[in-house]
Amino acid sequence: MFYREAGEFKTSYVDDSQTFPIKFDRMRYYAVLVIGFGIIPFVINDYWANAVFVPFLIYAIAAIGLNILTGYCGQVSLGTGGFMAVGAYACYKLMTAFPGMPILVDVLLAGAVTAGVGVLFGLPSLRIKGFYLAVATLAAQFFLVWLFNKVPWFYNYSASGQITAPERTMFGIAVTGANTPAWAKYLFCAVVLFLLAWLARNLTRGTVGRKWMAIRDMDIAAEIIGVNPLTTKLSAFAVSSFFIGVAGALFFAVYLGAAEVGEAFGIQKSFLILFMVIIGGLGSLFGSFAGAAFLVLLPVLLKNVLVEGMGWPTDLAAHVELMIVGALIIVFLILEPHGLAQLWRVAKEKLRLWPFPH
């Protein structure tokens, strides 16, 4: 009744090639924007910001980044944690070296640095494929974490080996540091996510995105019809790493405030983000959001139920949580290997016929 193409008459090319051709989708998009930017910042408090919203926004950026590489271009990467660390440390060095620079510029430049590193580690992808490549990206993960641990220049020779975000403001309001109000953290991350998601959406439906998908579906065939594998694969690595670097910078500067590389950006982080992408759905931007939301909410929920609801000791609850997360991932893969995005697609197909399915 609400979700259908019928009755929508496009009269110009601009109308015809818009991102959301169906009215219901457009309304949903605007509704999400209104809620995200118009309502949540006014009602958010510290708990919700730190436990749910800020991690969700940041992981969504990282998941979109990995989805570009793995879902759209078909190159499996397990180095996400390492690339996030690059973003975090680049952001830290920029923040401390140029105190006057706006924080948004710091974050974006950190992304650009990560893009460079990503291209470097993406070079082997021209020779190596499949699982060999996935394992090869682990080289990036371990090498980068080791590098940031061992070279004191990266953490400004601080005694603890940690990096701590200094206070930086935007329009006079603290965005990083200890005095940041919850809504400022939220809004800053939300704006960055909005800009990057918009960029990703338009990249993936344009020439670049189609080249990525051609390489994903069959790289030799793509090469024969004139897609250059070198530029295509490396551009996927660059864009993906840019997103992941920005996510790393935000994760450190806005969310954590202080970070130790092995703990914050270890291999567990790589797996977590890969899970988000897979559970959300490979090759779907909506999936990146859904997967991030699912895996941010699940531990919060389980913790509330097991520790506060049933009064179990925290260490036992942590182990049971691990079991439940593992089992849920398996169940999910069995029931819907194409992820939450596929459920959404099926729902939309149903909606088009509703309420007269025959």
Add this chain to the structure above:
Amino acid sequence: MPEQLLYAMEVSLNGLMAGIMYALVALGFVLIFKASGIFNYAQGVLALFAALTLVGLQQGQVPFAHVINAIFGTDLHHFGWQLPGLVAIALTALVMVGLAILIERLILKHLVNQAPIILFMATIGLAYFLEGLGDVMWGADIKKLDVGLPQGISEMIDTFTFNLFGYGFFIDRLDIVAAVVATALVAALTAFSQYTKYGRALRAVADDHQAALSVGISLRFVWVLVWSIAGFVALVAGIMWGSKSGVQFSLSLIALKALPVLMLGGFTSIPGAIVGGLIIGMGEKLFEFFAGPMIGGATENWFAYVLALVFLVFRPQGLFGERIIERV
């Protein structure tokens, strides 16, 4: 002989021994990848789980004691018996076979024909689950594993090399046992896959699933078989690593050590896993010995990966992997 050279020789010998330990884990990966095309990330956690179960059975721990205590307010710890090492190992092997059957029933059966990455993610989920299960069942504290394997410095090699070079090499006796066991294991596996009926079935499935099905080989049985063997290999690896450094969470991280070995040796080659393990073990110990002090140490975490990466750029299928032929 100059001292530096002697040290380097000792280091490379120790590296070879460590490499065999890596190869033990890599072997499990190769078996499963060959037979079902699944990249089994859970192999390291299988080793941890096997070692935990072994210690638990040997010392008569009550499984799930922590949960039972938390729910019913009881105070259970041990049944109060001690099993001899061999009995405990046999029981653990049975548990691993049961686990293989469960994995096939509950997971693999439902994921036939899915993309490799989905199967890979499923094994990561399995790894999480088993890690949690192991801790919930047997407790998360560090345990000592002792099934009567010899430990400590090998006096024989020490005196032999001392007489030869005037400097005694330090080689752990446990490492020597591990080397012998690994060699025996590889020989047994090779013989099994070459000369027995089930071994042939296994190779047939590895070659072509559908062709194997059409000549009447039960895929499901072969999968249970191969996961049981992988579970057994994991048990052996768990015993070796557990005796060496105690049974604890970090045991599961040996999977990460085995991955570069796999890349180097090729995912589908059993001899490749051994040779790759030796190269990686020796390479990383020598690199740490020569270059480690200059660039801050702890290079073992990444050197193996970078070595494998550089190697793969020149030979994308690994040392012994099947030649990659691509067609449109």
